[in-house]
Amino acid sequence: MVYTNDLTDKEWQIIEPLLPQKKKTRPVKWTKREILDGIFYRLKNGCNWVDLPKDLLSYSTVFWHYKQRGAEGILESIMTELHAQTREQVKKTKWTTLIIVDSQATKNTCNASVDSKGFCSYKATNGIKRHLAIDSLGLPFFTLCTKASVSDDRGLIDMFEQNMDYFKTEPVNIPKITIMVDRGYNPEYLSYGTREDLSTDLTLTKLDLHNLADLLLLDDPNAIEVCIQFVEANTEGIWHGRARAMMCRRLKHCTLCPKQRQRLVFCLAERLHSGHFSEQFKDQLRLALHLDVPTTLAVALACRADSRNYVRRYAEWILAHHSNTINTCPKLGTNS
Numbered sequence: 306m307v308y309t310n311d312l313t314d315k316e317w318q319i320i321e322p323l324l325p326q327k328k329k330t331r332p333v334k335w336t337k338r339e340i341l342d343g344i345f346y347r348l349k350n351g352c353n354w355v356d357l358p359k360d361l362l363s364y365s366t367v368f369w370h371y372k373q374r375g376a377e378g379i380l381e382s383i384m385t386e387l388h389a390q391t392r393e394q395v396k397k398t399k400w401t402t403l404i405i406v407d408s409q410a411t412k413n414t415c416n417a418s419v420d421s422k423g424f425c426s427y428k429a430t431n432g433i434k435r436h437l438a439i440d441s442l443g444l445p446f447f448t449l450c451t452k453a454s455v456s457d458d459r460g461l462i463d464m465f466e467q468n469m470d471y472f473k474t475e476p477v478n479i480p481k482i483t484i485m486v487d488r489g490y491n492p493e494y495l496s497y498g499t500r501e502d503l504s505t506d507l508t509l510t511k512l513d514l515h516n517l518a519d520l521l522l523l524d525d526p527n528a529i530e531v532c533i534q535f536v537e538a539n540t541e542g543i544w545h546g547r548a549r550a551m552m553c554r555r556l557k558h559c560t561l562c563p564k565q566r567q568r569l570v571f572c573l574a575e576r577l578h579s580g581h582f583s584e585q586f587k588d589q590l591r592l593a594l595h596l597d598v599p600t601t602l603a604v605a606l607a608c609r610a611d612s613r614n615y616v617r618r619y620a621e622w623i624l625a626h627h628s629n630t631i632n633t634c635p636k637l638g639t640n641s
Contacts, residue, residue, distance in 0.1 A: 306360050310345040312338060319390070323383050335362055343367035388444055400479045401440040406461055406486050408436045410453040423452025427489075436460040447471075457489045514548045521555040529559050536589070537572045539581060546583030553592040561596075570597045574604040580616045590623060 312320065317338055324337055343361045347354060354364040361367070374380050389399035410425040413432035424431045430453050438447040449464040465472075472482070514535070520528035532552045556569070573593040576582050582589070593601045601623065608620035 306358070308342070308346055308358075310349045311342050312345070319387070320383060323379075323386055325377075325379065335366070340367060340370045344371050347371075384445070388446075391444060392440075392442065395442065397442075398479070400475050401446065402480050402482055403441045404438050404446060404482055404484050405440075406436070406438045406464075406484060406490070408434050408457050408460055408489070410434045421452065423454030425453035428453070434460060436464050438464060457486075458491055461486070461490065515551070518548065518551050518555060521552065521559055524559050529556070529561065529565070532556060533565055533569060536569065546585050549583075550585035550588035553588045557592055557595045566596045569593065570600055574601060577604055577616065577619060578608055580611075580613050586619060587622070590619065594623070 320341070321337070327333070339362055343357060343364075344367055346361060347357060347367065354368045357364045357367060371380075392399055392401075410428040410430040411432050411434075412430060413422050417432075422432055423434075425434060432453050434451050434453045434455055436447075436449040436451065436457075437445060440446050447464050447468045449460060449467065451460050451463070455463075475482075517528055517531060517535075521532060533556070536549050536552055536556075561569075570593050573589050576586075577590065590601070605620040605623040608616050609624065611617050611620065
């Protein structure tokens with residue numbers, strides 16, 4: 306029987322060269338085309354493996370090849386090549402400049418394990434969440450399946466991290482990629498979470514940032530580096546200023562290398578000079594003073610004549626609390 310998912314002769318001519326060549330052993334009982342027809346039938350109709358039609362290959366044979374070829378990355382390479390050929394037909398390069406991302410929470414099967422399920426409070430769904438990135442032609446670019454309890458932001462970051470090689474191998478003459486998301490995503494989380502230099506996996510939620518700050522009490526090197534990166538990042542949020550303040554209070558008691566101390570002082574001094582800071586900024590300034598008093602006082606002296614009132618207020622606060630240091634330091638005293 307012929308099914309709608311069966312490969313045509315023209316489709317088979319495209320896919321056959323992409324398949325690995327089998328070593329010369331005993332003759333096979335079935336062809337690669339028959340195996341793919343069985344795989345495509347199951348993927349299109351969504352039935353159980355055991356319910357494959359009897360005129361196809363046995364379900365155990367089709368399932369084994371599906372798992373084997375999937376683990377080898379052959380199915381993914383076929384999709385990538387077909388994707389590139391389709392884009393070339395409409396005179397587009399394989400490097401897209403527009404990616405549209407969305408997710409969908411759906412119920413899982415009754416036979417699925419508890420570990421694979423999660424509850425999405427936004428959709429009131431207990432099951433899984435499918436994350437999908439497509440190009441302007443509507444063709445799938447990246448996919449990821451997680452628990453429904455995973456946030457859209459976290460799913461997008463994980464999906465891009467798994468496919469980071471695509472972005473790293475993109476030619477320099479290709480324009481920057483634009484990522485379109487709906488209001489279910491928070492751009493300020495994504496802009497920080499997808500930074501390539503992020504050394505530790507981090508979900509930018511209020512609870513996780515507090516847990517990360519708690520690791521500073523243990524003087525954890527990885528937590529120290531991630532917290533420094535977060536302090537350096539100019540993200541905005543209702544609780545981002547408070548999170549930075551808490552991290553700065555605890556970083557004073559951590560073991561920092563000279564380069565890390567220099568990065569923090571430069572970042573906080575530049576933030577004062579630019580005037581781009583949020584609430585509880587004094588805790589950040591206290592850290593800068595703790596790490597390098599002369600540099601911080603020099604910046605405060607320069608900002609004392611700033612035209613912005615809020616910048617002058619913080620500069621005067623620094624100078625008022627360290628007037629003795631200015632008087633005893635000849636270099637600063639001459640500048641004042």
